[in-house]
């Protein structure tokens with residue numbers, strides 16, 4: 001995922017990558033920690049523009065991710081899409097020494113600015129960050145997932161259990177019949 005700066009001409013350049021999640025260290029660690037799986041490769045399509053040493057990327061990332069639902073604990077797959085725009089600015093070697101690099105990097109990052117050195121830009125870190133940012137905030141197999149019964153652990157999406165932890169239609173029926181009997 002390295003791009004040679006001089007490859008990018010005035011009219012811009014289009015790149016496409018299709019990479020396995022395993023080659024991204026952060027994503028590989030998420031898989032190793034059992035947080036998710038990537039059943040499909042990470043697809044990236046991006047356009048690069050250059051003005052002097054400044055390179056702008058405008059791109060889309062697309063893949064699928066397999067997660068465990070936080071309510072019913074079933075595995076489910078969901079598409080993951082992320083659009084991003086990043087600006088890379090070349091930083092001269094000596095500048096790093098006499099400014100406070102930590103501070104500069106943080107504020108620049110907030111604006112979508114990344115510094116690079118040399119003749120190449122490696123997009124690996126930026127791309128894996130976009131994948132992570134594309135994750136759903138809550139892992140839910142569906143918006144109205146009913147989850148598990150807190151008593152017996154039955155998957156309430158599939159069948160209603162007999163526990164009285166929720167007002168099932170059956171329970172109402174019993175109450176009604178009691179009233180009629182009085």
Ligand SMILES: [Zn+2]
Pocket residue numbers: 069070071072073074140141142145146147
């Ligand atoms: Zn669920």
Ligand SMILES: [Zn+2]
Pocket residue numbers: 149150151152153154161162163
């Ligand atoms: Zn139950």
